[in-house]
Amino acid sequence: MQLTNRSVQVSNKEMTLAEKMYLPAVISGLGITIRHFFRKKPTIQYPEVKRYLGPIYRGLHILKRDEQGRERCTACGLCAVACPAEAISMIAAERQPDEKMLYREEKYAAVYEVNMLRCIFCGLCEEACPKQAIYLRHDRMVPVFQERDEVIYGKDRLVEKMDDRYVRVASSEVQATPTEPSLTRAAT
Amino acid sequence: MEDIKPKLLKVTIDGILVEVEPGTTILQAARKIGPSVAPPAMCYYQPLKGSGGKCRACLVRVAAGSEKDPRPMPKLVASCLTPVQDGMVVENETNPQVVEARKGVVEFLLLNHPLDCPVCDQAGECDLQNFTFDHGLATTRYEEDRRTFEKQDIGPYVQLHMTRCILCYRCVYTADQITNKRVHGVLNRGDASEIGTYIEKAIDNDFSGNVIDVCPVGALTDKTYRFKNRVWFTKPVDAHRDCPTCSGNVTLWYRGEEVIRVTARKNEWGEVTEFICNTCRFEKKKTSDWTIEGPTKISRASVISANKYRADEIKPTFGQRLAAAEYKPIHDERDTSQLNIRQLPPERFVQTVPSAE
Numbered sequence: 271m272q273l274t275n276r277s278v279q280v281s282n283k284e285m286t287l288a289e290k291m292y293l294p295a296v297i298s299g300l301g302i303t304i305r306h307f308f309r310k311k312p313t314i315q316y317p318e319v320k321r322y323l324g325p326i327y328r329g330l331h332i333l334k335r336d337e338q339g340r341e342r343c344t345a346c347g348l349c350a351v352a353c354p355a356e357a358i359s360m361i362a363a364e365r366q367p368d369e370k371m372l373y374r375e376e377k378y379a380a381v382y383e384v385n386m387l388r389c390i391f392c393g394l395c396e397e398a399c400p401k402q403a404i405y406l407r408h409d410r411m412v413p414v415f416q417e418r419d420e421v422i423y424g425k426d427r428l429v430e431k432m433d434d435r436y437v438r439v440a441s442s443e444v445q446a447t448p449t450e451p452s453l454t455r456a457a458t
Numbered sequence: 459m460e461d462i463k464p465k466l467l468k469v470t471i472d473g474i475l476v477e478v479e480p481g482t483t484i485l486q487a488a489r490k491i492g493p494s495v496a497p498p499a500m501c502y503y504q505p506l507k508g509s510g511g512k513c514r515a516c517l518v519r520v521a522a523g524s525e526k527d528p529r530p531m532p533k534l535v536a537s538c539l540t541p542v543q544d545g546m547v548v549e550n551e552t553n554p555q556v557v558e559a560r561k562g563v564v565e566f567l568l569l570n571h572p573l574d575c576p577v578c579d580q581a582g583e584c585d586l587q588n589f590t591f592d593h594g595l596a597t598t599r600y601e602e603d604r605r606t607f608e609k610q611d612i613g614p615y616v617q618l619h620m621t622r623c624i625l626c627y628r629c630v631y632t633a634d635q636i637t638n639k640r641v642h643g644v645l646n647r648g649d650a651s652e653i654g655t656y657i658e659k660a661i662d663n664d665f666s667g668n669v670i671d672v673c674p675v676g677a678l679t680d681k682t683y684r685f686k687n688r689v690w691f692t693k694p695v696d697a698h699r700d701c702p703t704c705s706g707n708v709t710l711w712y713r714g715e716e717v718i719r720v721t722a723r724k725n726e727w728g729e730v731t732e733f734i735c736n737t738c739r740f741e742k743k744k745t746s747d748w749t750i751e752g753p754t755k756i757s758r759a760s761v762i763s764a765n766k767y768r769a770d771e772i773k774p775t776f777g778q779r780l781a782a783a784e785y786k787p788i789h790d791e792r793d794t795s796q797l798n799i800r801q802l803p804p805e806r807f808v809q810t811v812p813s814a815e
Contacts, residue, residue: 346576347688351764362685377577377685400576 328393328406330413331384332436333429336374341429342403345379349395349404357388358395375401382428386412386421407436467544471495472552484537484548485516489727496727497550498560498589500567500674501626502538504729509631510538513624514563515589519556522547534559557593564594567624570605570649571675573598578622580676582689582761585728586624607652612642613666615681615740620652623677629653629669636665636733653677664703667739671722671730682740683719690761692718694754699747704735709754710745717743723754 288294314321323329334342345362363380365373372378395404415421430436466477471488472495478487486504488496497518502510510516516538520531525545534556537548550556567586575581607620630643630653645654669678692711699706711719720739722730742748756762 344576345685346581347691348576351688351690351761362687364685375574375577 323408323411325408327408328391328396330407330410331389331395331423331428332405332407333379333382333425334403334405334436335430335432338371339432340370340372340374341378342374342401343379343382344373344375344377344401344403345382346400348398348400352394352398354392354394355388355390357385357390359383359385379425382425384423384428386415386423387418405436405438408438409436465544467542467546469542469546469548471548472550478542480541482542484518484520484535484540484542484546485510487542488518488537488548488550493726495550497537498585498593499538499727500585500589500624501628503628503631503672504727505731505733506628506631506635506672509626509628511536513567513626515560515567515593517556517559517563519549519553520546521549521553560593561595564590565599568594568598569600570621571624572604572606572621574622578676579679579684579689580622580673584676585674605649610654611681612669612678613662615667615736616670617679617681617684618653619677619679621677622675623653624675625651625653626674628672628674629678632669632672632733633663633666636668664735664737665733667736668722668730668733670739671724671733680719680740682743686718687713690764692762694756694762696723696751696754697748698751699738699742699749701735701738704738705732706734706738707732708734708738708748710748710750715745717745717748 336342345360347360350356350358350360359381360379360383361381362377365376365378391406393406396406464480467480467482469476469478469484469487471484471491474491474495476487476491478490485497485499485502497516499510500513500515502513502516514536516536517534518537519534520540522528523531523546524543528545537550568590571586575584575587578584581587605621610618610620612618625644627644633642642653644651646652667680670680673679689711692713695710695712697708697710699708707723709721709723710717711721720734720743722732722734722739724730
């Protein structure tokens, strides 16, 4: 029974003189080893060097702000109900009149938590979001954690920093949801 | 004396024959057949006398007026107000004209309705949301500014968000018929009409909370429940208590162990038949106040059932139909002769193809 044709039959036949000397075989083996020193290395030095993650990579979660720096999330709960791993939870609150510069809609998420141990990075929250608020960054991965209390990401770590805005170049097929008239008007 | 039994009238709705008593409307006859043929209703509310005829969501085509006069009716008719006649033939979903007209009705109802479902507390149990999802288009052509109003407080418990109102008049009829003294109604005319309480007078009636339940949209909302949670994260449970003013039959909406909302029970058409009093609705929010009867029956298609499964739960048919439609037999004709695996006879393998029923 033969699976591949690369197998070599083993035999106990008498070795020739060249084979008995061993040295040619040793040198050819060393040659293979030395050749690998000069090849391109397939490994990268990870924390110092990072690979390109690709335009549609799903990495670290981010809660986007709009152009005026207001939080887009309105705590509608569609991400949480779409999440197959039930990693997202939130508590909503009503915006006060003096908070109009902070939140876009009259309701906002007072607490928004993503459990990174539960998250499977499927991106369904991103698809479900009607306000284009939650994104999985394509350029950054979730950092390594050592402690269990580090894995529940609250709003302090999720909301986009104003000096570190996240921009994703939208592909031409991605369109704004038709339910938001301000966006559809901007698109046309 | 003999009981003179009224002659039953034969009506055909979407090809299904049903016998109803004289005086029944087309909508009620269709509801007698079942939810698959019943036209949608945004303003008609069976327990409220005089409701209906305003939203035009229930338009149907009458292909034959009656047995004696089998001419079709010239225009689409509102099925909630048109009484049936013997031998009437009604076309509901089967007629493309009706389907097209409903798309128009959705567009008209959404003219001034803000698309703020992510904010609105009614989302998930909203009649307009369901109606739009079932009958409307996914896009909007409307570009003008919608009319906006300031939020108003009607009494200590009810908040009126006039921007979302579709002027169905259900709350006005409720205040008229359920409570003793009506203190709110529709003011002004046409595009400027709005629900208002006269001189900002608070409704202090015992049954005023019921306007929240009859509202098909999120215009009248419970202030004690405002932004507390989304409907699909809560668990509805039937419960009752001995109440001196009302029947005491309610639905409790749980989040974890906490009752976050109390509403009246709704029947399969989303209508409240037993109105409850304000004490039950707003003040009894402890499990110890109630006798639990069991979980409320929620349709599998509802978003309230999302992510809640039971072992004996039947699977949603849409997924099965999709799987059956997309099914492709796997090409599995590898050469297995070299693997030295003893093959079981093919009869041992039952062909498992998902079937759509």
